[in-house]
Amino acid sequence: MIVNRTERHRIKSNNQYYKLLDDFCFKSKNLYNFANYQIRQEFCNNNKHISYNQIDKLLKQKEMNFDYANMPMAQTAQQCLKLLDKNWKSFFKSIKDYVKNKNKYNGRPKLPGYLPKNGRNVLILTNQNCKLKDNKIQFPKCFNGFNIETKVNNLQQVRILSKNKQIIIEIVYQSEIPEIRQDNKNYFSIDMGLDNFAAITNNFGEKPIVINGKGLKSINQYYNKQVSYYREIAKRMNKLDYTKRMNTLTIKRNDKVEDFIHKASKFTINCALESNVSIIVIGNNKNWKQESKMSKKVNQKFVGIPHQKFINKLIYKAENVGIQVILTEESYTSGTSFLDNELPIKTNYNKNRRKPRGLFISNNGIKINADVNGSYQIMKKAFPKAYANGIEGVGLHPIRVNVS
DSSP: OEEEEEEEEEEETTSTTHHHHHHHHHHHHHHHHHHHHHHHHHHHHHSOOOOHHHHHHHTTSGGGOHHHHHSSSHHHHHHHHHHHHHHHHHHHHHHHHHHHOGGGOSSOOOOOOOOOTTOOOOEEEETTTSEEETTEEEOOGGGTTOEEEOOOSSEEEEEEEEETTEEEEEEEEEEEOOOOOOOOSOEEEEEEOSSEEEEEEESSSOOOEEEEOHHHHHHHHHHHHHHHHHHHHHHHHHOOSOOHHHHHHHHHHHHHHHHHHHHHHHHHHHHHHHTTOOEEEEEOOTTTTTTOOSOHHHHHHHHTSOHHHHHHHHHHHHHHTTOEEEEEOOTTSSSSOTTTTOOSSGGGOOGGGEETTTEEEOTTSOEEEHHHHHHHHHHHHHOTTTTTTOSTTOOSSOEEEOOO
């Protein structure tokens, strides 16, 4: 099976091409906002939508083509308009679905908005604009000799985005991945948490594994404390909300988090391969962070941990090796007892059995790690008969690992 994958590069602000690339992204923002203004006005005043072909033709007219002509190439302008058209089509699709299923949404979908006045927009180049030669991507002449070394063979497009005083270049390429493995009844189940970033259990008797999340929590706590400190000084002395120092802190924090997420997801996949796992089940409730009922202090820490990013990386890395990933809601998994063979349903729910220091006590007084218990119950959500041969061989005490 052929899928799209992305190779990322970063250009720092001291690079000789930074200003050129940043300016291109600024011009892309100008074109996006100007085109969006034309579409919004027509829609709001006449209830008509301007399609991609129509807006492309309109902005090529002499009195309307300033931002269009300012783009590096006509193809980059067209890609910008196609992106805007895609956003409008998504809006119309959401509106139709909203009318039928209002419960799925937090509110009525809004019109595609404008990008910030001093913001930037992605600049997209296709494989017709960029060419691969000697393991380098060569850009058009207007890029003044800019090129990037790459390991990519099947180039599809290049996306350039200016963000946090740096340029992110994403090289999109096609890659062949194996077919999904046949179900061999060997499963992993993952419960996401805070101190225990991920509790990984199985249905074939091996000890559970807990990925330590305290390091990641510490990174976020330090970042929040430092940014809050410097923001207070910046507001008091210069009336600024964001400074270069805060931007530097943000970049360092994001890099550390990204490194942790990559290592954690790679570790999980390697464990799955060693155990011949065919399916990984992950507990993931919709709006679980927006609707969190934890204390303010705990919730602040929990929301800052990028669980969804970990899930996304786990999905694509699992695809690369043919492992299937199933996402399931995790209601009642934390208050029902796996050791008592209870189903994770409301009737069996009794969270009083969950004790301090991360323990869950079964009806027979047996202690088990609370996150491990939840992880086992998540597997039951997806596969009620995963433990058809009994649960005597399961592990009660997990192996704690550090991936950073």
